[in-house]
Amino acid sequence: MHTRRCFSFAMVLLSGLTLLVWLGMMPRTPAAGDASAIRAGPAMHGPLLRLGIVPERDIFRQRQRYRALAEYLSQRLSRQVELRTVRTYQDVIEDFREKKVEAAFLGSLVAVLAVDQLDAQVLLKTQLPGGICSYRGVIVVPEDSPIQSVQDLRGKRIAMVRTTLAGHLFPMAEFSRHRWLDDPSAAPTPLWVGTHDEVIGAVHAGQADAGALKDLRLHELEKVQQPKLRLRRLAISQAVPENALVVRRDVVDPLGAELAAELMKMDSTPQGRAVLEQFGAERFVPCSLEEYSAIYEMSELLAARWNAIGLSGAPPVRRPGAATSRSSWLLPQAGPPNGA
Incomplete structure (x- = not known):
């Protein structure tokens, strides 16, 4: 019990310090919709690309990871990349609906909801060290x-x-x-x-x-x-699938294609590999609804x-090609720590 209390205290203290640092880095004027935005890279001539991210861990560290990626993409695409960090997973759906972001890195459920509700398109997934893609x-x-x-x-x-x-x-x-x-x-x-x-x-x-x-x-x-x-x-x-790049349907061509192309070839250059290492990934690879x-x-x-259990809107409907076979969602027995 003493160990758990110490662990709990440490978690609370770390969270508090992290929040203070994060607030200190926030822009003076917050973006609309309670979402924070940071701009990465020098001024560019191309249209602004707003990239949504949802915190699933330490907010400060997550923003650091994505800042490096945003700066790289800004240079490669010759356009300014803006990171838009929202507070909840549902908020990023609203940002897609209101066209406040062109693309986002999303967890699996939110990615499926974005496809179903907003006709967004899943393009790539993150491959983590060790070949982990899921x-x-x-x-x-x-x-x-x-x-x-x-x-x-x-x-x-x-x-x-x-x-x-x-x-x-x-x-x-x-x-x-x-x-x-x-x-x-x-x-x-x-x-x-x-x-x-x-x-x-x-x-x-x-x-x-x-x-x-x-x-x-x-x-x-x-x-x-x-x-x-x-x-x-x-x-x-x-x-x-591990967190995937999801793009609004109305900007898939040509923005989505350009963005996916740059992400997929990052591991082929020294600069790209350095940014991937900072991001905590090996590469980006194609992803499909299947x-x-x-x-x-x-x-x-x-x-x-669906609504009674706290999920908004309507449940996603399986599309042709979204699954080739039906199997239980529950792993029959404890296997490897994750399925790549």
Whole structure:
């Protein structure tokens, strides 16, 4: 218990310091819609490219990663690149709808929603070191928790992240699989937090009995926090693409094609490889809707309760070619940490 309190205090202190630094770097005049914007690179003659990003971790570090990429793209495309950081996953959908961004790097669920609701186009996905191109949702509990299976979560508290595959759709699909959505008194109570890091913090602080988050982020935190961070996996989803570049349909040609071309050849030049290393990736590779099969399956299962479980709009509809075969969204047994 002492270890968990120390870990929780450290997480809170780090988050507070990070927020202070981030606020100190913010522009004096915030962009409209509660989204922050930073401009990268020298003034260019081409049209402005606004690139949306959604924090899923330490905000300061995420902005640093994308700043390097924005500066590189600004030079290569001969146009100014503006990073627009929004607060929630739903906000980036609104930015697409209101044409406040031309493109964005999105997690799997938001990418599918952008395609379905706004006819956006998925172009590329990020390949991380080790050839990792995908991630899974995981439901975890402290190693010493008496909870041994998802069934034991009945009536418990679980930390979750809205409008994400790992932190929202996957756990809700699990609740449905256990028929808890038909009996709200039996369903686990969501504790909504803003990021995957905050899920871990809530579990260790004892604010939640379990947490649902992205496995890649969990792996990173485990490497840094071991042996303090000891969590046990209760359930693991099927793999979905790592964060993907999504472009508004009305600017796919020629902007989307130019942007994708520059990103895909970054690993072929010393300058591009240096920026990729700073960004934390090996390269960018093509991505298609066929790779989001697990999301469509979960969405179909939850379609009748889509709004009741806190998801906006209508559930995404599977398009021809979006999935070649039907398989369970739940990994049958614990396999490799992620499916590339």
